[in-house]
Amino acid sequence: MDKQKAVIWGYTGTRWTKRKHVLIDGLASTDLDTLNAYDNIHGGHHSFFPPGVNPNKHAVINQMRATAEKNVKHYINDFYHIDTYLYFKYDQTVIWMTRECGTNIYPAQSIESEQHRESVTTSFNYYTNQGRDSNKLYKVDNTQVVPVKTDKARQIIGIARSGGNRISDQERRNSAIQHTIKGV
Secondary structure, eight states, rough: OOOOEHHHHHHHHEEEEEEEEEEOOOOHHHHHHHHHHHHHHOOOOEEEEEEEGGGGGGHHHHHHHHHHHHSSSSSHHHIIIIIIHHHTTTTTEEEEEEEBBBEEEEEESSSHHHHHHHHHHHHHHHHTTTTTOEEEEEEOOOSSSEEEEHHHHHHTTTTOOOHHHHHHHHHHHHHHHHHHHHHH
């Protein structure tokens, strides 16, 4: 994977501060270690942003930050270290989940491979099937953060209901039977 240009920004409670231009490997463990080091050295929370993005002027990032700070009790760095980067990687259109213990972010209809689709489906279904009131879903685009129901989120992501592949497999079997009956 080619290294990507990014800028480390830190949030210390009132505003974002630009720290350093860097090259990253797309959130490899060494990249996350770098953000942890910046958190320890400078205090606050640090994130990677694309060059040219000033998070102080990006209303949606700050809506997400405020929402995460309100809803997430543990593992807030899921938002700072991972979600801010993926939000831009996924072209600023995502389904975002806040949980008491962290966050998850899912691309809206831009899943890269079948393996990625399986991973997204498994994660999404795992957390939405927990039935916890603290797990909240949002549709996030480049203008707003809006609460969304589970079925609508699933539709936006483009994944099947819980048990995902079994539904698709059954639909495929039904289709194959219809084709056989019709002689297609």
